[in-house]
Amino acid sequence: MNRKTSIALTAGLISSMFSLYGQNPIIQTCYTPDPAPYVHGDTLYLFTDHDEDDAQYFKMKDWLLFTTTDMVNWTFRGVPMSTATFKWAKQGDNAWAAQAIERDGKWYWYVAAEDTTKHLHGIGVGVADRPEGPYKDAIGKPLVPGDFGFIDPSVFIDDDGQAYLFWGNNGLWYAKLGRDMISLESEIMKVDTDSESAFGPHVLKHDWQLNKDIMKTGYEEGPWVYKRGDTYYIEYAAGGVPEHMAYSTAKSINGPWTYRGRVMDEAHGSFTIHGGSVEFKGRNFMFYHNGALPNGGGFRRSSCVEEFTFNADGSIPHIPFTKEGVKKPVMNLNPYERVEAETMANSYGLKTDRQAGKDHWLTRIYNGSWQTLRSVDFGNGASSITVCVRGKSGGTMEFRVGDKVIATINVSSNKEWHNISAPVEKINGVHNLTILYRGDDEELFEFDWWKMNK
Structure with missing residues (x-):
């Protein structure tokens, strides 16, 4: 087939390809695991990790930022942070899951990176005056020094202004954050993830870190914490490998937590499914990742999103995967602006x-x-x-x-x-x-x- 014939076919197939493949994954220019959405004003900011194109294991050097105002068109906003931002971190690799938040005009981006003084992942925090950066290491050392399972930070500010940081794989820990958002105001507290009433029944699952089958409750990693009305929610990757998404609720940030069930099934082409939900312009969206992009897989993952509606009792329904993603935009795009x-x-x-x-x-x-x-x-x-x-x-x-x-x-x-x-x-x-x-x-x-x- 010559080039002219190929282009003619391309022009005729674009519309059908868009209908066939839909919009999930939502970013096609690179791999974007561990999506962390954050709403600020009329914009949804999507903070992601970045799997390299040639990754055969977790090969992750930096963190990326995207934005949307309509939930269907996404704009790349750059590479605001990398492992080079943190002198204490292993350079050029191990830039794992992260989450960001704004407070008092400053942006705080909590990341998991390898603490070279411990040779285990710890939690660092970058700070900037705007979401696009530039970010700098807020304290010049890990906020939470490296330890086994200390990954996947989730930040939350309660109604009374108290901020909390949750994190953990094969364990769930949390602590109060200081008003400055770069210090811990309490001791590190551990949540009882072995409780079946809190995180689901024990099942025999493969633990990839221990490389053996063990009995586990639902909680695996990737906590995502928020409050809706008077109820605290924690969504998380569940069930060992491969992971599905589940959630628990509580009437206090300190628990006790009650297991509420499965939210999403195992992701296509990926043994992990890190993500979380957010409300944007009166509608609710669940973010997650899969391995569905060309050449994708368990170490080359991509952000996806599905819209859902809470049940009348506040429970989250089971959310099916779709290729279409968000079917109706929250607004139209104005082509008369840049x-x-x-x-x-x-x-x-x-x-x-x-x-x-x-x-x-x-x-x-x-x-x-x-x-x-x-x-x-x-x-x-x-x-x-x-x-x-x-x-x-x-x-x-x-x-x-x-x-x-x-x-x-x-x-x-x-x-x-x-x-x-x-x-x-x-x-x-x-x-x-x-x-x-x-x-x-x-x-x-x-x-x-x-x-x-x-």
């Missing part, structure tokens, strides 16, 4: 930069690459479109609604960032928008942003 090129609902063949800071762009754009944005509101129609690009070998960008090309941008080999404008065919209302990239076999160009003009 749209970052790294904003998308689905994509093929694209990568983003791996920079810190606030400026980011699409890379690795080749012939046949594409991205789709959902629920773009064209209103009464645009007259033109402007893009910001810098060329490599050069190529074209086709902006498509369904099978109709509404605008074409020709990109030269100009290696400086520059703007290009082109007319847009009349299109009204709300549609999905696909950007299809054409050119020769070399890398075509890099793409910063685009904007429709009335």
Whole structure:
């Protein structure tokens, strides 16, 4: 099959591919395990880990950030932290699950990294003035020194302003945080995870750390703590390996906890399922990861999300996995404001930069690459479109609604960032928008942003 035939097929198949594969996983440009959503204002921030493309075990060097305002289009916000942020941590690896929160205008990102003084994972905390960073090590040492099972931090601020930090694999520990969010205000307390009434019946499961079968209750790792009304919830990866998602509740943050059952089954293609739920704009969403991306698996995992509704009694229903993910956006995308090129609902063949800071762009754009944005509101129609690009070998960008090309941008080999404008065919209302990239076999160009003009 020659290149022209391949591109013609690609253009015709994009819409059907989007329908077939849906939107889970929600990030396709890299692997994004252990999603930790946080709502601030009208934006949902998604803090994730990062499995390397060639990982054969847990190969994780840094942490990533994405945002959404509509729950269907996700924008890459960079690599705000890495193991290099923490001098006490093993460098270039072991950047494990994390969770972030804002307080008093500061952002605190609690991470699990290998404490080289203990040769076990401990809990560190990075601090920044904005969610995108830059972050610095808040105290220059682990907040919780390394110990067996000291991973997967979850941070929670109660109604009275008291903050808590939970964490643990094959055990569950917690402590009060100081008002400064970078100190412990209490001793470390251990939750009785052997209690069947609190975390489910004992079953024989394989323990990957001990590498043997043992009798365990439901709790495995990945606590996710929040409060709803007068009830505290803790969601967690359960049941040993492979993991499913379960939850327990309590009327006090100190327990006793009561097991409430399974929330999600074992993830597709992954023996772990780390995640948690959040309310955003009056709707509830459960985040988790699986191994469903191409070349994915237990060490190359990707963030997913499902919408759910609490039962009338406050219980969480069983939440099935879907390829579609969030079926209805919470709002439409406005194309008449600057749209970052790294904003998308689905994509093929694209990568983003791996920079810190606030400026980011699409890379690795080749012939046949594409991205789709959902629920773009064209209103009464645009007259033109402007893009910001810098060329490599050069190529074209086709902006498509369904099978109709509404605008074409020709990109030269100009290696400086520059703007290009082109007319847009009349299109009204709300549609999905696909950007299809054409050119020769070399890398075509890099793409910063685009904007429709009335």
